[in-house]
Amino acid sequence: MKGSDGIPVRVRFTKLGKVRFVSHRDVARAFERAFRIEQLPMAFTLGFSPRPKVSFGLALGTGHESLTEYLDLELAESVEIDELPARLSAALPEGIDVSGACELADRAVSLQEAVDTVELQLRLVDLDSATLKGVIERALAAESLPITTTRKGRNVVEDLRPAFRSLVVHVDDDGAPVVHTEVNTRPRGLRPADLLLKLRELADRELGAGEDRVLRTHQWIERDGARLEPLEADRATRNATPLRVTSKGLTDDRRDNSGGQDLRPDFTDVEHADADFAAAESTAARRIA
Amino acid sequence: MREQMTDLWPRIEPLLAKVEKPARYIGMERGSQRPTHRPEQVSWLLVYPDTYEIGLPNQGLQVLYEILNERDDAAAERAYAPWIDLEAQLRANSIPLFSVDTHRPAGAFDVLAFNLSAELVYTNLLSCIDLAGVPVRSEERGPDDPIVIAGGHCAFNPEPLADFVDALVMGDGEEAVGEITEVLAAWKRGGRKNREAVLRDLASVPGVYVPAMYDVEYDGQWLRAITPKHPDVPAVVDKRTVADLGEWPYPKHQLVPLVEVVHDRLNVEIFRGCTRGCRFCQAGMITRPVRERPWEQVRTMVRDGLQRSGYDEVALTSLSSADFSGIDGLVADLVNNQEGTGCVGLSLPSLRVDAFTVGLASQIQKVRRTGLTFAPEAGSWRLRQVINKLITEADLYSAVEGAYEQGWRRVKLYFLTGLPTEMDEDTLGIAELGRNVVEIGRRYNKSASCTVSLGGFVPKPHTPFQWFGQNGVEELKRKVFMLKDALPKKSGVQMRWHDPEATFVEGIASRGDRRIGRVIERVWRDGGTFQEWGEHFNFALWMDAMAAEGLDPDWYVTRHRTADEVLPWDHISAGLHKDFLWQDWQSALAEHGLPDCRWTPCYDCGVCTDYALEHVVASAVAPAGGSQGTGQDLSFGAEVPVTLRPRGERSELAGAATGPTHSRKHSAAEGVRQ
Numbered sequence: 001m002k003g004s005d006g007i008p009v010r011v012r013f014t015k016l017g018k019v020r021f022v023s024h025r026d027v028a029r030a031f032e033r034a035f036r037i038e039q040l041p042m043a044f045t046l047g048f049s050p051r052p053k054v055s056f057g058l059a060l061g062t063g064h065e066s067l068t069e070y071l072d073l074e075l076a077e078s079v080e081i082d083e084l085p086a087r088l089s090a091a092l093p094e095g096i097d098v099s100g101a102c103e104l105a106d107r108a109v110s111l112q113e114a115v116d117t118v119e120l121q122l123r124l125v126d127l128d129s130a131t132l133k134g135v136i137e138r139a140l141a142a143e144s145l146p147i148t149t150t151r152k153g154r155n156v157v158e159d160l161r162p163a164f165r166s167l168v169v170h171v172d173d174d175g176a177p178v179v180h181t182e183v184n185t186r187p188r189g190l191r192p193a194d195l196l197l198k199l200r201e202l203a204d205r206e207l208g209a210g211e212d213r214v215l216r217t218h219q220w221i222e223r224d225g226a227r228l229e230p231l232e233a234d235r236a237t238r239n240a241t242p243l244r245v246t247s248k249g250l251t252d253d254r255r256d257n258s259g260g261q262d263l264r265p266d267f268t269d270v271e272h273a274d275a276d277f278a279a280a281e282s283t284a285a286r287r288i289a
Numbered sequence: 290m291r292e293q294m295t296d297l298w299p300r301i302e303p304l305l306a307k308v309e310k311p312a313r314y315i316g317m318e319r320g321s322q323r324p325t326h327r328p329e330q331v332s333w334l335l336v337y338p339d340t341y342e343i344g345l346p347n348q349g350l351q352v353l354y355e356i357l358n359e360r361d362d363a364a365a366e367r368a369y370a371p372w373i374d375l376e377a378q379l380r381a382n383s384i385p386l387f388s389v390d391t392h393r394p395a396g397a398f399d400v401l402a403f404n405l406s407a408e409l410v411y412t413n414l415l416s417c418i419d420l421a422g423v424p425v426r427s428e429e430r431g432p433d434d435p436i437v438i439a440g441g442h443c444a445f446n447p448e449p450l451a452d453f454v455d456a457l458v459m460g461d462g463e464e465a466v467g468e469i470t471e472v473l474a475a476w477k478r479g480g481r482k483n484r485e486a487v488l489r490d491l492a493s494v495p496g497v498y499v500p501a502m503y504d505v506e507y508d509g510q511w512l513r514a515i516t517p518k519h520p521d522v523p524a525v526v527d528k529r530t531v532a533d534l535g536e537w538p539y540p541k542h543q544l545v546p547l548v549e550v551v552h553d554r555l556n557v558e559i560f561r562g563c564t565r566g567c568r569f570c571q572a573g574m575i576t577r578p579v580r581e582r583p584w585e586q587v588r589t590m591v592r593d594g595l596q597r598s599g600y601d602e603v604a605l606t607s608l609s610s611a612d613f614s615g616i617d618g619l620v621a622d623l624v625n626n627q628e629g630t631g632c633v634g635l636s637l638p639s640l641r642v643d644a645f646t647v648g649l650a651s652q653i654q655k656v657r658r659t660g661l662t663f664a665p666e667a668g669s670w671r672l673r674q675v676i677n678k679l680i681t682e683a684d685l686y687s688a689v690e691g692a693y694e695q696g697w698r699r700v701k702l703y704f705l706t707g708l709p710t711e712m713d714e715d716t717l718g719i720a721e722l723g724r725n726v727v728e729i730g731r732r733y734n735k736s737a738s739c740t741v742s743l744g745g746f747v748p749k750p751h752t753p754f755q756w757f758g759q760n761g762v763e764e765l766k767r768k769v770f771m772l773k774d775a776l777p778k779k780s781g782v783q784m785r786w787h788d789p790e791a792t793f794v795e796g797i798a799s800r801g802d803r804r805i806g807r808v809i810e811r812v813w814r815d816g817g818t819f820q821e822w823g824e825h826f827n828f829a830l831w832m833d834a835m836a837a838e839g840l841d842p843d844w845y846v847t848r849h850r851t852a853d854e855v856l857p858w859d860h861i862s863a864g865l866h867k868d869f870l871w872q873d874w875q876s877a878l879a880e881h882g883l884p885d886c887r888w889t890p891c892y893d894c895g896v897c898t899d900y901a902l903e904h905v906v907a908s909a910v911a912p913a914g915g916s917q918g919t920g921q922d923l924s925f926g927a928e929v930p931v932t933l934r935p936r937g938e939r940s941e942l943a944g945a946a947t948g949p950t951h952s953r954k955h956s957a958a959e960g961v962r963q
Contacts, residue, residue, distance in 0.1 A: 018298075021311035022547045030547060033319075033599025063306050091599065093317050093547060209382075211303035 006043035006053065006074035008104040009081065010111075011088065012231055015066045019095035024059040027096065031071065034091035043074040057111035057219065057230070058118065058185060061193060066216035070111050070230050072104065100231050108234035115185055115230060117165060119218040120192055122179040125210035127203055129177035132169045135202045136179070140167055147194050160198055163190035182218075291433040292396035292422065294326055297387050304378040312548045313341035314375065316367075316389035319598060320542035322354070323391050324364035331473045333357050333365040333466075334388055334398040334435070338405075338413035339821060341369040341389075345544060346552040348606070349441060350404050352539040353462050363470045366390040366398070370413045371420070373819065379420065386420040395421035399473055401435045402466075403454070405443035408798035409791065409820040412813040414439070415453060425810065427455050427501055432481050436473065436491075440465075444498075445528075445575050446750040448515075448857040449798050451500035452806035456491045459498060459861060460528030460575070461561075463537050468494045492522045496529035498861060505803050510844065512802055515860045527862045530902055534561055534580045538590055545598045554602035554636070555594040559587050559619075563608035564904070566883050568677045568873060569666070569705060571749035572608055575863040577896040578904045579887055581614060591623060595633060602634035610637040611646050612887075614907035620652050639664075642680045647691035661692045664703035667711075668718025674880045675710050677873075682722070689726050693733040700726055700739050706768045707746040707760035707792070709877060716768050719743070720775035723782035731781070740783045741776065743769060745792030747799050750858045751865055753873035758849035759796045765789035790828040794820070796846040797831065802857035805845070808834045864896035885911070 035042050035052055042052035053074040060066050084101040145160040165182045172178050183190045192214040221233040305311035326332050335354055337344025357365035366388035386395040403414050415425050423434050440458035447457040458465050476487040492499035502522040506513040517524055560581040563573040591603050623635055635653045640646045642663040665680050667673045689700055704719050723741045730737025745765045748754045769786045776782045811834035819825040835842050887904050888911040
């Protein structure tokens with residue numbers, strides 16, 4: 001983080017299983033508690049209510065899973081960065097597993113600005129691979145893919161077509177079709193839910209009883225034609241440490257598995273967190289008497 | 290067929306994508322447990338019949354959750370009422386109510402144990418039982434169905450729920466849950482035969498009331514008697530009381546929710562019981578005597594709790610936290626000794642109205658002094674004497690002045706309306722207090738403000754006001770709007786009030802008898818759940834149900850009771866003698882206050898003498914600060930049943946049975962008075 005004397009650190013974590021239903025904002029709160037449980041020497045903001053200096057990457061929608069979420073934090077004094085993943089994982093809910101951490105170079109660009117593309121896996125229930133392949137062919141052939149979505153409470157029509165760089169169907173080990181896509185984060189993040197909706201619209205198959213699933217598998221920073229994993233992109237050269245193989249079997253051997261086009265950030269999947277809090281408050285207010 | 294203990298998660302999971310705040314249903318809180326259920330164990334599902342956000346912080350439920358899971362012969366999980374959207378999804382997909390810990394079906398547990406903290410949740414209780422796939426009426430349950438138990442403050446008038454709940458536990462549950470477990474374990478070993486017999490066995494556990502074991506006789510509209518059907522069933526069920534809170538340092542691992550809930554912080558109960566004697570307050574009456582937690586244990590629970598939970602705020606909870614012996618020293622200690630815990634906030638709910646309180650608050654809130662709350666409860670000194678909330682105007686104004694002077698900008702005042710003997714001048718006194726408070730505030734800060742929060746008074750069982758005829762809806766509305774008119778916008782006082790119709794319905798359930806059960810069932814069948822929630826409360830449903838059952842709402846709510854009337858809860862005892870309560874009711878009408886027996890001689894309410902209990906406090910001297918603290922007459926010489934706990938007593942957290950080290954208050958108190 002810019003303009004301070006602390007030690008900037010980047011952390012990578014998963015969000016898998018039941019914990020996928022926890023909102024972005026509540027994940028942030030869980031991290032703040034984890035920092036306190038582990039008594040990390042966090043750097044704090046100044047002012048009346050000092051907060052630990054933490055900055056999250058692109059928000060992940062409630063209900064979506066991810067292998068690669070990131071956050072940047074700032075420490076007031078140094079700790080063993082190697083030990084951070086295990087320490088934080090123990091203090092976080094099951095399914096949020098810190099899989100890597102590194103000290104950041106000074107003046108690293110914030111995650112929100114730095115990440116150029118993300119890769120997603122989509123599982124659409126009740127759609128076989130033949131149907132999906134047809135849908136994807138049509139999606140890729142289309143000049144535009146307009147969708148009505150809400151931004152800041154207003155309905156707007158957006159074109160999804162410029163957002164994705166790749167869109168393919170694979171079949172997983174169990175024979176189920178999985179849509180792999182890499183999408184740009186700029187100029188505006190594509191909401192996976194919107195893409196699911198569009199694919200279903202193209203297939204003319206509404207969602208029935210089941211649930212379509214989204215898994216974020218990679219986030220990439222592009223720099224000088226290279227595609228970099230965010231821990232690698234801005235790692236401080238001093239104190240470089242090997243990354244951890246996690247309980248989920250993750251390593252940092254990430255292949256650049258798709259071609260490049262144009263990009264964009266800001267997954268503005270912002271939670272309705274303030275509204276939630278207001279609701280809890282008004283509940284409390286109702287209970288007087 | 291008995292429901293199997295299978296994991297319902299795969300069926301619940303796809304539904305959660307379609308509901309609001311799905312993280313309420315996933316469990317996984319820090320501190321939560323995933324018990325394995327062995328067949329010989331008694332499995333408890335602890336259910337809070339309101340939303341997760343309201344229910345999760347409930348300390349009673351968390352305490353029992355830990356105590357049961359520590360036992361070899363028990364396993365406990367939790368459930369909360371699913372919000373309307375999920376309930377609809379569950380019903381549409383034939384999925385029952387489930388535990389959040391391992392997502393097992395509620396019907397597969399041996400016990401469904403409900404926490405009752407408010408009357409308006411009663412319809413939710415029915416909805417939860419039904420959603421569990423269990424018949425809502427006790428009499429229709431068979432050998433495969435769980436035993437339905439309830440506890441909590443509302444259990445002290447069990448009659449409205451008598452048709453639906455198999456057994457109710459009166460008072461502190463820490464010890465009773467173990468004894469109930471033993472009865473049920475024996476029943477399970479015997480093959481779960483004969484539900485009638487196990488209910489009868491439960492009825493002989495002290496503190497347990499089994500409604501089906503009692504006959505109710507009426508004389509027309511009037512209740513004549515509630516009597517046991519069998520000689521081994523107690524005629525009066527006495528509450529349970531944990532004699533020494535120091536032996537129960539729970540919860541040790543407070544649950545840390547993943548979504549925001551009310552009271553979202555570490556809560557440490559510093560004492561139980563209150564003898565201030567506020568006559569409207571059921572909690573104070575039914576939780577006597579005062580039992581303070583040892584100082585050292587409080588510190589340990591705060592330190593360990595913060596470390597384990599990662600919370601940055603702790604509340605020291607009780608019915609009147611400033612009354613804890615040596616609270617100022619404790620607060621100073623907690624504020625100044627925060628080794629490695631970062632910026633820890635401290636909050637003290639339920640504070641007295643006096644300068645001492647403001648002093649405490651200013652120790653705690655060194656920065657960001659926004660709002661401070663006081664509860665004078667009534668608008669005139671006369672009426673405050675009636676309700677025995679002995680706060681003088683001087684107390685209030687000095688507290689408020691202190692608050693504004695020290696930088697607070699907003700003061701919130703809680704009042705009740707519809708109190709016994711209340712006249713319009715008392716109600717309008719609230720407006721005057723509010724305006725004076727604003728005037729004081731403006732001397733220190735131009736933007737000083739004051740909010741008046743007005744609740745409608747509901748007479749509660751086991752209080753001196755249990756005989757009082759509650760104000761009707763129209764009368765309450767009249768008072769609310771009269772006060773509203775007296776507080777125009779330019780007065781600088783904002784006013785909020787509780788819905789008088791909800792207050793009225795609360796009154797039906799609060800002092801209702803067994804016949805009210807049919808009303809509750811009817812309202813539930815007509816879709817009236819989440820009645821605590823303003824947007825779902827439906828007054829017409831209740832009035833229609835009363836009419837359909839041929840019951841007169843005013844007979845239940847607004848009618849004054851007489852001394853000789855049989856009350857529906859006369860066979861339940863919180864230890865308070867009925868003649869003491871009647872005396873206190875007469876004192877109220879005579880506008881006489883009653884001192885706090887912690888620091889003054891015993892007036893024999895019945896609790897300590899009948900139950901051989903004593904107050905457990907560290908100081909025999911009333912705290913300083915204002916008439917509420919020092920205005921009590923300490924000049925009597927009689928003995929007080931109080932156990933003095935030495936300050937700084939070392940008591941290890943785990944199961945320190947430190948009884949013998951207590952010194953008696955008697956000698957120490959005399960020393961103080963000499």
